[in-house]
Amino acid sequence: MNNIPAIQLDCVSKSYNDFMLEPLSISLEKGLSYALIGPNGSGKSTLFRILNGLLQPSTGSIQIAGLTPKLADVDIKMRVGYVPESPTDHGQVRASEVIDFISRLYPRWDGKLCADLLEQCEVSTDQSYNRMSKGMKKKLSFVLALSARPEILLLDEPMDGLDFFAQKFFTEQIHHVLQQEGTSVLMATHRVEDIRRISDVILLLNKGRFLGEFEKDHLLDQWKTLWIDRLPPHPQEIAGVVEWEEGPLHRLVTHNHMQTVEYLAASGMSITRSTSLELDEILTIMLRNPHICSS
Numbered sequence: 624m625n626n627i628p629a630i631q632l633d634c635v636s637k638s639y640n641d642f643m644l645e646p647l648s649i650s651l652e653k654g655l656s657y658a659l660i661g662p663n664g665s666g667k668s669t670l671f672r673i674l675n676g677l678l679q680p681s682t683g684s685i686q687i688a689g690l691t692p693k694l695a696d697v698d699i700k701m702r703v704g705y706v707p708e709s710p711t712d713h714g715q716v717r718a719s720e721v722i723d724f725i726s727r728l729y730p731r732w733d734g735k736l737c738a739d740l741l742e743q744c745e746v747s748t749d750q751s752y753n754r755m756s757k758g759m760k761k762k763l764s765f766v767l768a769l770s771a772r773p774e775i776l777l778l779d780e781p782m783d784g785l786d787f788f789a790q791k792f793f794t795e796q797i798h799h800v801l802q803q804e805g806t807s808v809l810m811a812t813h814r815v816e817d818i819r820r821i822s823d824v825i826l827l828l829n830k831g832r833f834l835g836e837f838e839k840d841h842l843l844d845q846w847k848t849l850w851i852d853r854l855p856p857h858p859q860e861i862a863g864v865v866e867w868e869e870g871p872l873h874r875l876v877t878h879n880h881m882q883t884v885e886y887l888a889a890s891g892m893s894i895t896r897s898t899s900l901e902l903d904e905i906l907t908i909m910l911r912n913p914h915i916c917s918s
């Protein structure tokens with residue numbers, strides 16, 4: 624049972640008139656935190672809507688916690704906590720009524736946790752839901768998702784609209800469920816600090832095409848900028864090198880630090896300086912050079 628992936632997609636695609644989410648097959652391990660990232664319009668929300676059962680894929684099949692939607696919709700919803708990008712419209716009711724309604728849908732609902740989280744992030748449940756600020760609605764949405772004690776958390780731009788304190792608070796809560804409860808997390812985000820703080824693995828999407836999955840720590844470890852005093856006639860032949868720039872000292876960017884260092888040493892070229900790259904620099908270069916994503 625333990626080897627069942629949190630989420631499994633087999634050849635899942637979605638076609639609109641002007642856009643196609645190309646067939647995507649991935650398996651997300653239980654207990655890990657995945658960041659789904661890509662430029663605007665690359666298909667992240669489309670994929671989230673498919674995972675939430677709000678959209679039918681054009682092709683392919685999905686399993687969530689080993690269960691197939693359609694056959695086990697209710698069983699799946701009980702296992703998944705969802706923080707949508709825009710707050711759900713609950714109408715003219717009070718926040719406490721929203722909580723009461725949602726709590727009945729989840730068998731593992733933790734009322735004490737819900738009350739504690741609401742108090743700690745200072746959300747009052749007496750007010751009318753419609754009159755809550757955007758940030759308050761987002762906090763409530765987070766509290767509802769966490770209090771359901773889900774196996775899987777789906778977070779669509781989760782920190783959007785939250786103040787600094789709430790961002791820190793919910794980042795800590797996500798760490799807690801990842802480390803203490805083995806919850807799996809899939810988060811769509813544009814915020815580099817969320818990827819850095821929360822994610823183990825990055826799923827990269829561009830214009831509907833899945834470019835691959837990458838361990839965040841591995842990227843930060845292997846991508847380097849190197850300065851060398853002599854550039855060979857064909858820099859593209861240097862193992863691991865992605866981009867280069869001529870100058871008083873020539874600058875190389877490598878996605879495989881060890882390989883490049885060995886190549887340069889064997890070719891008698893010495894490295895003057897070596898620095899790490901920021902995650903956003905790495906991801907930008909990957910999007911500029913999609914061919915290296917599969918190498």
Ligand SMILES: Nc1ncnc2c1ncn2[C@@H]1O[C@H](COP(=O)(O)OP(=O)(O)OP(=O)(O)O)[C@@H](O)[C@H]1O
Pocket residue numbers: 639640641642661662663664665666667668669670
């Ligand atoms: N209902 C729809 N009908 C037709 N096209 C759609 C529909 N929903 C989304 N699209 C198109 O699908 C593409 C991907 O949109 P999607 O919202 O999934 O991207 P995204 O990666 O979430 O973007 P962003 O980062 O801006 O939120 C876009 O070109 C969008 O116009």
